[in-house]
Amino acid sequence: MVADNLSFTRALIATNVKATLALRGAFVIQVVFMVLNNLTFFVFWWALLQHVTTLRGWRLADIQMLFGIVAAAFGLAVTAAGGVRHVGRFIEDGDLDTLLTQPKSVLVHALGLRSQPSGVGDLISGLIFIAWSGQVTWRTTPIVAVVIVASAFILVACGVVFFSLAFWLGRIETVATQLWELLVTFSLYPEPLFGGALRLVLFTALPAGFVGYLPVRIVHEASFANVALLVVAATAYMALASLIFDRGLRRYASGSRFTTFG
Amino acid sequence: MTASHVGKYAAFSRIAATQARSERHELYGRMAFFAVILGVFSSLWRAVAEAGMPIATDPKSLVWYLAATEWILLSAPPIHIQIQEAVRRGDVVYRLGHPVSYVVAEFAGALGLLAVRAPFLGLTAFLCAFAFTRWTPPLAALLIVVPFGFAASALITALYLGIGLLAFWLQDVAPVYWVWQKLLFVLGGLMLPLECYPAFIQRAAAFTPFPSLLTAPASFVLGTHFMTPGALAGRLVIWSIAIALGVTWIFGRAVSTVTINGG
Amino acid sequence: MPPAPAVELNQLSKSFRVRRARGTGVGARVRDLFRPEQHTVSAVDKLSFSIARGERVAFIGPNGAGKSTTLKMLAGILQPDGGEVRVLNLVPSRQRRQLAFQIGTVFGQRSQLWYQLPPRDTFELLGRVYEIDPRTHRRRIETLSSVFGLGTLVTTPVRHLSLGERMRCEIVASLIHSPRMLFLDEPTIGLDVSAKAMIRELLWTESEREHVTLLLTSHDTGDMERVCTRAIVINHGRLLWDGSIAALRRSFLKTKRVTLWSEAERLELSLPGVRVLSSGTYRTELEIALEITPLGQVVDAALRQAAIRDMAIEDAPLEEVIRALYAAADDRGAPS
Secondary structure, three states, rough: HHHHHHHHHHHHHHHHHHHHOOOHHHHHHHHHHHHHHHHHHHHHHHHHHHHOOOEEOOHHHHHHHHHHHHHHHHHHHHHHHHHHHHHHHHHHHHHHHHHOOOOOOHHHHHHOOOOOHHHHHHHHHHHHHHHHOOOOOOOHHHHHHHHHHHHHHHHHHHHHHHHHHHHHHHHHHHHHHHHHHHHHHHHHOOOOOOHHHHHHHOOOOOOHHHHHHHHHHHHHHOOOOHHHHHHHHHHHHHHHHHHHHHHHHHHHHOOOEEOOOO | OOOOHHHHHHHHHHHHHHHHHOHHHHHHHHHHHHHHHHHHHHHHHHHHHHHOOOOOOHHHHHHHHHHHHHHHHHHOOHHHHHHHHHHHHHHHHHHOOOOOOOOHHHHHHHHHHHHHHHHHHHHHHHHHHHHHHOOOOOHHHHHHHHHHHHHHHHHHHHHHHHHHHHHHHHOOOOOHHHHHHHHHHHHHOOOOOOOHHHHHHHHHHHOOOOHOOHHHHHHHHHHOOOHHHHHEEEEEHHHHHHHHHHHHHHHHHHHHHHHHHHH | OOOOOOOOEEEEEEEEEEEOOOOOOOOHHHHHOOOOOEEEEEEEEEEEEEEEEEEEEEEEEOOOOHHHHHHHHHOOOOOOEEEEEEEEOOOOOOOOHHOOOEEEEEEEEOOOOOOOOHHHHHHHHHHHHHHHHHHHHHHHHHHHHOOOHHHHHHHOHHHHHOHHHHHHHHHHHHOOOOOOOEEEEOOOOOOOOOHHHHHHHHHHHHHHHHHEEEEOOOOOOOHHHHHOOHHHHHHHOOEEEEEHHHHHEEEHHEEEEEEOOOOOOOOOOOOOOEEEEEOOEEEEEEEEEEOOOOOHHHHHHHHHHHHEEEEEEEEEEEEHHHHHHHHHHHHHHOOO
């Protein structure tokens, strides 16, 4: 059964990517411009760090690595599981109905229904930043790959949690999107900037610490404890997302919907 | 422009202002984002100060600087989206024969939105900056930012309009918008005053309206004037004319594309 | 022992709590969540019927009658509130995954084909969804493609297909895993006459060939008559009629439509139970309520006025029958 599920997931991602590539022109433009977008934005950090060589211990190379990992993880997330952004809309429009009549996980299927072409641009720019940081060797490449994947899983899991609120609250598209983008925003800033209480939030409710900071730490020094922590965190967030989505699905199946009359 | 012309466009402005009040969701989101970004940057500038400030000013001023640039940027309603939608749907074709010029009507509408967003976001900017720095710049400095900020925001709105019109040729203007916006951030000195950037970037920026839109008005808060008020006013006038001509030209080309290709 | 029925409903009920949203905005929504202003709407009310394997049943009712709700409960999309339901001897809400392997669905207004890709890609993905052995899968696609006359359609992106072509591919997609039962919700909606005819014929043939049970909802009586042999009519969530379509027409509405071409310019036929639908020169169209005035009596009355050159006798159209059925139910005071 696991083999069937893996085979399905692989086929789903392949179909998803194929669909995005179907409009070749638009795809290429989105990819190229997203790379330009990310590189241009980074000029701010580059310029700032020409003046201050370290920011509470973080050098330019560290920030490049941070950007690289988060951009690559985000790109991977919205390319392979781009449906995460649309979960709220799927719920409201009843698009989960067809998925419920099929014998595969509704969540996985829903995540694999959409792909954002610009995600590939994010992924490429992420790899550019990582290479540019000069902190990666052939030996550390597998570790970088692992942390990017773990980070992507956490991003998707949090997206699922935020957008699944639609099961209970109806059209909360804007709020959920903003929460999710907030997560990405926080992930892009070096963690030493943040004080005690906020740091707690960044490792729990809005796990930017697991998306950006911990992966960078691991690339610098791949201690078993840190890697284990990241893997456990990724698993925990995915389990939470799965649980919340399932609960929501049960509610969906009971027919409770938000109907506005007044 | 006769009084009736102005009246017509003013009516569009009023309608849009009502719409804006019902777009509260988006506005509240912007306000929340404002609070977050100012919080993050107040930490950032304090951290930078530990290592050595890049310009002769203190971290608190730089937080207020960011509050000013973000206020200007976020107040401009992102109308490129609705224009792209209208072009895609073909709605624009119907408006082309309308006596009220489509472009002017859209701009007037957007100004109505701006009139609602700017005070709210301005208040948010003030409160958040104060909360994070426990300090305010001299009142005169803040007051001079306001009119320039409104003007700059209006110009940014006009630029959004121009970008939206590109939808006549491009399937999707979003990629162009992304890169344009990041250039605005860098060349306009959104987060870091332009004078902190290397010389070649500053030279490149001089060819764009971006410095006049963000870094110049906001720098009054720093006490180090990027340009004198007079010079800035002059620049804004010149760029207004240039942008107005540019947008009109784009629209003209768009109309001829439609009439040649039949929409 | 006869095989278990394909579908078995017993006192199936479903009601919805409809919340009146007090306002927009997250705050209002959260308040509504904890203290909702609501009333209950009964969508399906103690519905009972059963469908044998291989039957083709039309599920009819006006908008809001509870058809979609019932269909969703059968497919495992919605949980019932009361009563029992078994599909292919499985309980949909508890054995959803197992049932999913054996049923197919076609929602007329929703597509399961990927829009940017040719149907073949969706078929491939479905092969993995339903865990079909690759060789069997390939053969199945070939068979269905030829039966449904898809030809080059399978390699054309769905966005380039006409609605009729798309619908054929949708149905193929729903049959790819050789389901025992197919649920169709408005499968011919929006199609032109020839496309409708083709779809109906294909459904009928396929159902016959593979002994697939069909449950079809539609507003188009043509769908019913061409594809199905049995009709289940519901309104306000309750059963109004369950029987063969022929019997529906026969026993419910005992009228005939008669067109007479006579040698008189006009015919005067004011008999009880006889309604003149239209009259032209030498031609009269009548609707006769057979219980009131037998057909022979009307013809005699006409012959007494002039010789009859030609005559056409038809059953009342099915729309009329159904409309009468709803009206009668409402008259009988079916509480809503």
